[in-house]
Amino acid sequence: xxxxxxxxxxxxxxxxxxxxxxxxxxxxxxxxxxxxxxxxxxxxxxxxxxxxxxxxxxxxxxxxxxxxxxxxxxxxxxxxxxxxxxxxxxxxxxxxxxxxxxxxxxxxxxxxxxxxxxxxxxxxxxxxxxxxxxxxxxxxxxxxxxxxxxxxxxxxxxxxxxxxxxxxxxxxxxxxxxxxxxxxxxxxxxxxxxxxxxxxxxxxxxxxxxxxxxxxxxxxxxxxxxxxxxxxxxxxxxxxxxxxxxxxxxxxxxxxxxxxxxxx
Amino acid sequence: xxxxxxxxxxxxxxxxxxxxxxxxxxxxxxxxxxxxxxxxxxxxxxxxxxxxxxxxxxxxxxxxxxxxxxxxxxxxxxxxxxxxxxxxxxxxxxxxxxxxxxxxxxxxxxxxxxxxxxxxxxxxxxxxxxxxxxxxxxxxxxxxxxxxxxxxxxxxxxxxxxxxxxxxxxxxxxxxxxxxxxxxxxxxxxxxxxxxxxxxxxxxxxxxxxxxxxxxxxxxxxxxxxxxxxxxxxxxxxxxxxxxxxxxxxxxxxxxxxxxxxxxxxxxxxxxxxxxxxxxxxxxxxxxxxxxxxxxxxxxxx
Numbered sequence: 001x002x003x004x005x006x007x008x009x010x011x012x013x014x015x016x017x018x019x020x021x022x023x024x025x026x027x028x029x030x031x032x033x034x035x036x037x038x039x040x041x042x043x044x045x046x047x048x049x050x051x052x053x054x055x056x057x058x059x060x061x062x063x064x065x066x067x068x069x070x071x072x073x074x075x076x077x078x079x080x081x082x083x084x085x086x087x088x089x090x091x092x093x094x095x096x097x098x099x100x101x102x103x104x105x106x107x108x109x110x111x112x113x114x115x116x117x118x119x120x121x122x123x124x125x126x127x128x129x130x131x132x133x134x135x136x137x138x139x140x141x142x143x144x145x146x147x148x149x150x151x152x153x154x155x156x157x158x159x160x161x162x163x164x165x166x167x168x169x170x171x172x173x174x175x176x177x178x179x180x181x182x183x184x185x186x187x188x189x190x191x192x193x194x195x196x197x198x199x200x201x202x203x204x205x206x207x208x209x210x211x212x213x214x215x216x217x218x219x220x221x222x223x224x225x226x227x228x229x230x231x232x233x234x235x236x237x238x239x240x241x242x243x244x245x246x247x248x249x250x251x252x253x254x255x256x257x258x259x260x261x262x263x264x
Numbered sequence: 265x266x267x268x269x270x271x272x273x274x275x276x277x278x279x280x281x282x283x284x285x286x287x288x289x290x291x292x293x294x295x296x297x298x299x300x301x302x303x304x305x306x307x308x309x310x311x312x313x314x315x316x317x318x319x320x321x322x323x324x325x326x327x328x329x330x331x332x333x334x335x336x337x338x339x340x341x342x343x344x345x346x347x348x349x350x351x352x353x354x355x356x357x358x359x360x361x362x363x364x365x366x367x368x369x370x371x372x373x374x375x376x377x378x379x380x381x382x383x384x385x386x387x388x389x390x391x392x393x394x395x396x397x398x399x400x401x402x403x404x405x406x407x408x409x410x411x412x413x414x415x416x417x418x419x420x421x422x423x424x425x426x427x428x429x430x431x432x433x434x435x436x437x438x439x440x441x442x443x444x445x446x447x448x449x450x451x452x453x454x455x456x457x458x459x460x461x462x463x464x465x466x467x468x469x470x471x472x473x474x475x476x477x478x479x480x481x482x483x484x485x486x487x488x489x490x491x492x493x494x495x496x497x498x499x500x501x502x503x504x505x506x507x508x509x510x511x512x513x514x515x516x517x518x519x520x521x522x523x524x525x526x527x528x529x530x531x532x533x534x535x536x537x538x539x540x541x542x543x544x545x546x547x548x549x550x551x552x553x554x555x556x557x558x559x560x561x562x563x564x565x566x
Contacts, residue, residue: 002324003322003323003324003329003529004323004324004325004458004467005320005323005460005467007460007462007463040319040320042319042320042467044463044465045318045469046318046319046469047318047319047320047469048319084462084463086320086460086467213319214316214319214321214322214333214336215321215322215329215331215333215529216322217322217324217329217529218528218529218532219285219286219322219329219525219526219528219529220284220285220286220321220322220331220333221285221286221287221288221289221292221307222288222336224286224288224289224291224292224295225291226289226290226291227291228291228295229286229289229291229292229293229294229295229296230295231286231292234532248291255288255289255338256315257315257316257336258313258314258315258316258336258337258338258339259288259289259307259336259337259338259342259343260313260338260342261342
């Protein structure tokens with residue numbers, strides 16, 4: 001049953017940055033999993049949605065990258081290889097690839113699903129550019145891994161420590177390539193501005209949304225978005241640009257565990 | 265053909281969204297109605313905001329799920345904004361809960377202007393002490409909660425009962441005696457439990473949760489059947505409805521309408537349309553011209 005946590009041994013841990021670790025698990029990849037989909041990760045005291053950052057068909061492994069931000073993620077960061085975690089899923093709608101030239105735009109831990117997507121795109125023979133954004137250069141994620149895969153990396157940071165100082169949408173504005181599609185993930189205010197740039201240039205784009213999730217199986221309603229009532233765990237988390245146009249709350253607010261609105 | 269009335273509320277069909285499912289926001293309630301439901305019930309809300317339990321709050325088991333979300337809601341004041349956002353044509357039922365008759369009455373009274381009906385959640389099996397099933401397992405307390413709400417509001421009131429009692433008919437009668445205009449049967453069963461066998465840990469953070477889904481349908485149908493013989497007020501069936509056949513069973517047992525919840529996990533909100541189409545075809549084939557003709561048929565000649 002897919003909606004029950006499967007308790008798995010942590011097979012490997014990759015320190016991606018000071019605050020981000022990737023946890024590797026053996027996974028039966030005959031069960032379809034698409035970049036952009038997420039799993040529910042259970043550390044036996046709490047459970048949170050995390051996107052899948054690595055899908056390795058050769059080794060039958062998946063990776064889940066987790067940024068240390070609070071109680072749950074700090075506890076997970078303490079775990080070591082051989083420790084156990086519960087994983088259920090995958091859930092939701094992932095990214096779709098189309099055309100020959102892809103640009104990905106990722107902010108912070110938002111690079112996680114995009115890393116898996118970029119590798120999939122390269123494997124399909126697509127040409128991939130990536131805008132990788134973070135607060136500071138130490139937090140730029142997956143740049144070496146993606147460069148190794150053949151992705152053209154364009155970095156930017158809030159503090160300018162990598163060269164370009166500024167936000168993802170500003171970096172994107174300075175790039176004049178033609179793209180068949182874009183895939184975006186990161187803090188929602190970032191995605192909001194990136195969407196404006198992509199809309200102006202007429203590049204079809206998909207965005208991965210983050211909302212408070214409880215059941216992840218489409219019934220609790222906690223992750224529904226205003227405007228359409230779509231469930232981010234089922235109709236999302238990846239939505240197309242034209243779909244986001246009717247999601248009234250995009251870029252404006254989200255909801256907490258009690259359902260109260262919180263502005264971005 | 266599917267049109268019906270429950271407590272004088274006109275419904276385009278006898279299906280309703282069950283409480284607790286996709287019911288926290290106007291947007292999702294509107295969506296479920298557009299997907300075909302005859303009416304929608306909100307997620308249960310209370311006077312004050314409530315965070316609910318930590319995850320995992322839901323886990324699948326054979327024949328359904330167990331859940332302990334913990335009645336999370338933003339509180340009645342914030343919830344009013346959602347109720348105002350529900351489209352005018354949507355028959356809207358507010359599920360409310362509290363820890364005392366006064367609290368129930370106060371929450372119900374402050375939202376009655378926005379809704380067509382109030383459903384009293386005296387039956388959640390994983391609620392905090394003093395709420396949910398701890399009320400609905402006590403005929404005297406149930407009577408006091410229903411009476412207080414009936415004194416406070418003019419819209420019809422349905423009391424949603426728990427199956428986890430020795431005699432559901434006794435509780436049903438006390439709700440009817442207190443003035444409840446309808447009964448919703450049943451809330452989730454249990455609580456039940458799921459233990460991970462590799463770690464020997466309960467999966468739900470609350471350890472226990474209410475069981476819902478196809479596996480509880482026989483219990484729910486029996487509860488409707490039992491209660492139908494003893495009360496005069498309309499019954500709304502709930503518990504494991506997944507297709508039109510399930511709906512027909514509930515109608516034959518004595519329900520005037522059915523609520524659908526867990527099945528949305530399997531089939532999405534579009535399930536309402538599918539149930540309604542199936543029901544209509546069944547009625548044509550079997551020669552029924554209205555839902556009312558079907559209600560309670562399983563009692564004839566018994």
